[in-house]
Amino acid sequence: MPERPRFHERVLAFTRAGTKKTTPCYRACSSLPRPSSERLQRSTRPDSLELAQDLPRKVTSSDTHHHDGDRDGDRPTEKKQPPEKEEQTVLYLAYGSNLSVETFRGRRGIRPLSQVNVYVPELRLTFDLPGVPYIEPCFAGTQFRTNTANKDEEGAEKEEAVAEYVDPTSSIDIEKAPLLQDQRHGQAHTQDYHKNRWHKPLIGVVYEVTLADYARIIATEGAGHGYRDVVVTCYPFPDSYRPEDPVPEHPDRDRNTTLPPFKAHTLLSPFAWNDETNRYSLLRPDPAYAQPSARYLNLIRTGAAELDFPTEYRAYLASIRPYRITTLRQRVGKGVFLTLWLPPLFVLVVLSSLLADADGRSPDWLGKVQDAVMKAMWSSYDRFFRKIFGDGERTIGDTSIHGFTIQQ
Template sequence: MEAKSGTLWYVAYGSNMSAAKFTGGRGIAPIDVARVRLPRWVLSMEIPGLPYSEPAFSSISRRGTLRAEAADVPDVIGLAYLITEAQYRHVIASEGGGTAYADIAVIGEGIRPEDQEKLQNGCMLRTLTSAGMTRSPVPTPSLRYMSLLVDGAAEARLPPEYQEYLQRLPVYRPPSTCWTKLGAWVFLAIWGPVMQLLERVTMGSIGDDGYASAFAIWLVRVTMRLIWITHDWLFAPIFGRGDGCTDRSQNVAEPESWLEKRRLLEGV
């Protein structure tokens, strides 16, 4: 289905692949949906969140630009939603109003014949990528956040090999010792309310275009840098890291299956 005047194809590759998140949480009902691959783009968890809780969120990067990009990383696959321009402005607003993401145009390829027919391969699509706030080395996402991607991909019937790739991605392991739990509690007691305040300031400054004010964007980015400086230079050396990088540096083995991973981290 060709995007008519006033509509566009928006590619969701992260939590917005979940219908519960996109339609239920965001309140956006798409006109049509197609599965899409973005050639020469890869999934990246480089958007920093809150250490010890939600360390990372997804973005996409051009292939070859990530320092730790493995040779077997596939092109990103997601859902293309046909939505109105007003709905897309709502997407931008709900994703922070420009504090962490920027709107870009990309070329996508339909996965199956029915998707290709809808998208008319080679047409321009819209999506969001990181802007102004990235983290290297990239943190690991929480089990809660990663579950949205895994469940959304399964619900959308994305290619099995891509679903398996998502399931293999490492997730953040919450503190397991009393000392690290104490540090995490203190950190979140300090910065959790600040994050909530920033969200209110940001949403209160959203304009008709879906973007927050320049001041709100600046304030969020500066505060996020301060949050991570506090983590890197104070809490991490004393209490242990809250971004999942310790597990990777020490080659902590990931559970073989997604079910095992969920059982382990949920304490089932």
């Protein structure tokens, strides 16, 4: 499969950690104009690009753009097009690391024309896309909001009660402690580490981008095979917006808090959809188990601050606890894991760049090799590294005892 979701980011995360970054010039120009009302409303018309079927395939197979290779941070070289084609733009909803100027406009080289902050009632933020154990356990995605929200709220209430009884300085050998079991369901309890505490609409930013840049977004996010492109309804922040104002529970019902809605493309987690053509099968048994890294969380939090998101939402992001290595065994395991898997991963990244076509898409056979390597990597973690060196997805030490029994 051409460029599986976040494959390059998984590998590049090895080298980004601890790297000192300078403040690039694009930060000084981070403010963009708001899309015109006419442009937003045009997205609701049947003939708009926002409602076009299979837009990712169309733009990545068209000749409206050209990539010199999909290297992280490289800017694609665009071919000169007739004026009417140059004026075509797409509205794209970002919600994760693409909120960050450093990521979206820096590493990925996207040059949006305008932007607007929005509420998206039909989506919720998730962290269910597998990354690399011990380094980047998971990445952000979205799913449609369903009736499982009530279950998430119940889990959040349990976790809050649990937090009052957890002693992080406990001398208990938690690496050897058995799993905690829910008395009612007889299943291993998994905390969400505050990831699922947000039960209001997803908050994101909609960028207006050219067709060439939209094709690049699709290429860097899995070339249309990892995430699923969907069209969602977005509600712009009102003109009277203040960060300290509460986020509306139902912006689709309370039209006094938002401007007229419009349509935008976004990327849905593979966990939230089923497609026979989707061969990517690295989803974890419990997608809610892993914690994102501090580096990755910082990109999202920084982006939310740059975009002046609601204080309430930023507080939620700040409350998410990142994955941390807390034991010597984990540190040793991390070193052994990187020594074993870093070379083949980097070889695949190099091959993907060298063999990429004009759209930044790798040959299908290389995608299958990437699949096989990632499956083997996670299999080695599940069968060996986790048992010997400790957890590479969740922080050891954030355990709970209140309301649960210990399996003997």
